[in-house]
Structure formats: C-alpha cells, structure tokens
Amino acid sequence: MNYRTIALLFVSVFCLSSTIDAQQVTSSFKLPRLKYSGGGDWYNDPSAEVNLLRFLRDQTGINTDPVFEFVDLSSDNIFLYPMLFLTGHGTVSLSDAEVKRLRAYLQNGGFLYIDDDYGLDASIRKEMKKVFPEQNFAELPFTHGIYSSFFKFANGVPKTHDHDGKFPQGFGLFHNGRLCVYYTYESNPSDGWADKEVHNDPPAKREEALKFGVNIVVWALTH
Secondary structure, three states: OHHHHHHHHHHHHHHHHOOOOOOHHHOOOOOOOEEEEEOOOOOOOOOOHHHHHHHHHHOOOOOOOOOOOOEEEOHHHHHHHHEEEEEEEOOEEHHHHHHHHHHHHHHHHEEEEEEEEOOOOOHHHHHHHHOHHHHOOOEEEOHHHHHOOOOOOOEEEOOOOOOOOOEEEEEEEEEEEEEEEEEEEEEOOOHOOOOHHHHOOOOOHHHHHHHHHHHHHHHHHHH
C-alpha cells in the first residue's frame, strides 16, 4: 500500500469538505497539538511531534512537515487537519462552543489522538462525555486494526512510562462505526517521542513508542 498517496488524498478530500479554503493547505502532513483551557500543560514536550513526523516520513514515505504546530480548539482552523493530538498533565475544560466544534470535526472525518501524560484521565473522560454523551470510552481489543496498521503490537498499547504501574490501555470513541477518538492511558507513548534527553528513555523504548505513533497516524489517515 502506498501510504504517501493515501495520506495526500485524505488531506485533500478532508480539507475540501471542510469550511476552510483548501488553497490554504499544503500537501505535507502535520500533526498539530490541540490547545485547550483548564490549566493542563497542553504545550509540554514540543519535540514529540517533530520526532514522530520525521520517523513517520522515514518509515512510510508519507510526506510530513516535522514542526511543532498548535491549533486552538476555539478556532475553525481545526478543520484544516485530518488529525489532532491532545496531551498534558492536569485538567482539560471545554466550553459549549468548543464541544460543538470538536463534535463537528469528529463527525465529519476528523481524528483525535489523546495521550494521558499523567493526571489527565478524570477531566478528559468528563469533557469527552460532553462531545459524545451517548457513549463512554470503550477499550479496544488487541485485535483492533490500529495495533497492526503498520507495525505489529500483539499486546496492544506499549508501556512507555510507569505512572501508577497499571496496565496500559487504549480506548476509543466512535461515529457511525468509525474510530474517531483514540485515547491511551497508563502508557504515555508521546513521552517516548520527545528528544532523548527529556525523559532519558532507552533507545529501544523510544523506538517502540515512535513505531506505535506511526500506527496511530497510519490508521487515522487510512480510515
């Protein structure tokens, strides 16, 4: 499968169907950090996406723009991107307008990856319940395609950081049967994407986290 072609087609179709002029969009895939209110440090470890995008390009041939970029949930600019990334420690708080905008984004083909960097769980579950009040996060089985979309993760989510020592889990929210929100808990792979001196993770652990990040992006772009 030519993942670069799929990614470019996805970006083009997504942006043409949004409220934003497609001429504003380049053909390079970006993974913007979602800025939110509430006090959580949404901006932490800005090297994470840069390293993942480089690794993604090298491993798959998908044309990427390896820069740190953020997008404010209060802006319609979220519709410029096929995928968004949310992380941090602490609290997430969404206004009614932001809930409505995020729901529209997800129901119209967008994908949100959330990584609990530690302490995010209680508030993210509460806020995402506002976005999809009819459902709760469902744990994905190890057989779900996201765990084999490019690299094979037979045991599901890898354990990058210990946190409370609990078993790592991956949860999802769906729209019309499509996984549109993926949430990793007690895992924290995005810390493994950051520059090696940030968390001093061993090379094998960082590579595992980056490979898992590739799986998430490839799944989002091909579904």
